[in-house]
Amino acid sequence: MNGASSMMHTLVNNDVTVCFCNPGTSEISFVGGLDATDKMRGVLCLFEGVATGAADGYGRMKDWPAATLLHLGPGLGNGVANLHNARRAQTPVVNIVGDHATWHLKHDAPLTSDIEAIAGAVSGWYHYSGSARDLPGDTARAVQASLQPPGQVATLVLPSDAAWDPGRPPAGPATLAVPGAAPGAGGAPPAGRLEPAPQRSVPPERVTEIAKILAKGEEVVLLVGGRGFRAEGLRHAAAVGARTGVRVLGDRVNSRMERGAGRYDLVRIPYPVPQAIALLKGTRHMVLAGATIPVGFFGYPDQPSLTAPPDCEYHVLAESDEDVIGALSMLAEEISATPDPDRAGRYDPPALPTGEISIEKVWAAVANLMPEDTIVSDEAVTSGRSSQGQTAGARPHDWLNITGGSIGQGLPAALGAAIACPDRQVFAMESDGSAMYTLQGLWSMAREECQVLTIMFNNGAYRILQGELERLAPDATGHTSKAMLDLTQPDIDWVSLSQGMGVEASRANSCEELVDQMRSALTGRGPRFIEVMV
């Protein structure tokens, strides 16, 4: 058994059973190793940003990592943008980067580059596995590192000789119990299942202190983030809000929000800085439950970086690597708050739209037609501004946001979510500017027969930037600046692009066509693509 095969068994022994691959020559032994077990699903991606974004989407849905396979520094570079999103989403990812044979590195062959430098910008854990001998243990440690609460990108560099040299027996989770212990000698992995390090409980006295702040009668915001966006966290947070009258708001950036009928919805801090400032006006205390201090997505010349008032005091109920849901539960118990079922979302979707297409009507159709347990990968950007209100009364569903601001995440995240949850419908809500970065994701959806319905809001522009240009460069009225934000000339034909990638596609020219096409997609098998011009 060579190093690669042993690595593959080790991954499987640790329940890492999907690898989003974009291999090259230095990864060929790893590719061969995929055949070493029938429990590892290799998903070919035709661009590395698809692989890393899919691993992010998978990890968000499973709370367990998938692996990636990337080709040296340049391949890692192509994966950086979506690894950045995964970092901000605190998603567990085992990010495997192939490299030259150890003894080949010193010759500075053309593909040699500083992998560690690039990886450092996106990884919470980094390790260069220097030999086949170390590979099983290093692999198990990478899985464990990825699960370090709240979750992180663990990058493991795999030199090609470590993959092809004779390997040690695979490591299993039990070997991790004794740090530094040698892997079992018998080839059979130890029994058991790798458990992520438990999330630390918050100390009760901290909860008591927070309860006192809530009782002060001053303007308080309870800001929910991270795992707090799961249904249970939102229920406790809503109970606290109902009991005390404090406002419960949500971090803009979050990895997965459980929404819809039966769940407790909340308002997320809006993207535009003036709106965020208006929402937070008067806040004297902000209690952070897995959230970070609200900061504008960008700085603006006439706006502060922080969107809460300057005299706002911040109080941490739970850090993101602590047990956020537990902390919210403790707080609710401390103040004797119980969830009020009447405040839970009711199933009350908008009516099916008719007539001319508009952004709002598309969201109404989505809200009306989405099956229970749908996963929404939201990269609609400016076309998504009415999405939250429209879908609040839909069937229960999960919502995946862009976390790190790197566009090109929506299609890959939808791919990964569909692989993670094959029995659930996935919606990829896309915009033309964003989808273009990683449109190769469509091909992998077709190959894997993923149940993804992509709806493309095609507005022919970097619309969000047009607003920023008017605001930040009002004197720029020339042709060149306008052209840099315009996606027409030529028009992009997304139906043609999707079909070229093997995904059945159509354009909906009216709400009736949209509803028909969506129904067909939702009752059929495999991916579908619908373009609407907005």
Add this chain to the structure above:
Amino acid sequence: MNGASSMMHTLVNNDVTVCFCNPGTSEISFVGGLDATDKMRGVLCLFEGVATGAADGYGRMKDWPAATLLHLGPGLGNGVANLHNARRAQTPVVNIVGDHATWHLKHDAPLTSDIEAIAGAVSGWYHYSGSARDLPGDTARAVQASLQPPGQVATLVLPSDAAWDPGRPPAGPATLAVPGAAPGAGGAPPAGRLEPAPQRSVPPERVTEIAKILAKGEEVVLLVGGRGFRAEGLRHAAAVGARTGVRVLGDRVNSRMERGAGRYDLVRIPYPVPQAIALLKGTRHMVLAGATIPVGFFGYPDQPSLTAPPDCEYHVLAESDEDVIGALSMLAEEISATPDPDRAGRYDPPALPTGEISIEKVWAAVANLMPEDTIVSDEAVTSGRSSQGQTAGARPHDWLNITGGSIGQGLPAALGAAIACPDRQVFAMESDGSAMYTLQGLWSMAREECQVLTIMFNNGAYRILQGELERLAPDATGHTSKAMLDLTQPDIDWVSLSQGMGVEASRANSCEELVDQMRSALTGRGPRFIEVMV
């Protein structure tokens, strides 16, 4: 005038007149600044790898930099792969990366990341321009740095406040004459033109030493690299070879080779290590003229890293940052070698092919039909193995290779070359696996009406990796490993993809169709795309 406008004037004052842009909010003032002068051409790219690859192609043709505009760390990440190729090609590139406002950075807003770490892996020069006050001088220095022989990627980080704050007058080239001098106060740039630092001449005694080695009567290879691939360098090298009988070979990796009728062709060291070893067998001395010691693209378990024999002695005639052409000329003069016009390439293209399509016939058609001064961007990979022989007798042309091994360079490089040389025909010779990484480049070709004819060899596979799998993992005969190298299921319809990007496309099912379609492309205006199934 704000910082961005002053920067724009400074770029133009230094003859940087093209910017390949993929902007975001933090770059909006720069986008507005594009309107500050009608001498700056903004070329919108829908993915950063297109922008950086286009800057590489442009710089290779002009020996002068274009600028890029990228969006923070993730945008830079997307550009890394083609910046890596530019680094290996020693191409001058002014790589501008927008960043948060200086005072916004400390809040770790979602898009914040370690730009310097990522940039370090691909940049020969890096600078963070901290204020509008410093921006003109820093910009001029970035241009100068990019031109440091032999050429390099100069990354300048542009915080958004440096762009929108009131600026200083633009800097011109003359300010660079006195290091650290303040830019001129009058707003008008000083007269003159920035000159790159001269390439150092090699010392005559080194040439004399090399001449002695050539005279020894032992097996010598003169290995040409870098600027030595220009027609003049090849002519001198050929003269040396004819006079002394030493073999003249070429570095595999090179940025631009001047070939075809009237030029002196040479054999480049082949990609497969066994073939490279066979070619170099018996070599006792290797004289390096702008080339590096030949190393396998990858290491293999049963092959050495270096492809020349272990007892080969290496002798440097010229480092890549020295005057390689001058050194070859001095060497020719030292040994009284004059070019033999009879050894120059004759115009003797293959006949136009007929009948069934094959890879060799496609190259014959290219060689036959290419107009004088065509630029070939070669990313045909395995489909390109017969290209050199077939095209040696074509009209004079320039050949651009992948230098750093990062695929996804061909379409962007063709875009950049077409922008650099609008009066010349460009051929992008593509393969399906490679082109997929940066297919967005087609859209920019359509918008800019570039004279690029893309010919797509569609073999439905990562063919090069199929060979590596057979060799490196002969036991891997399972379904998963095979699937990772297969680009069918679903088939990719490149005609549809190209049309979706706005580039007129067709499939050629016979040589007659191919020739017809190529003639139509070559006589028409704007980009065209022809797919052949091989």
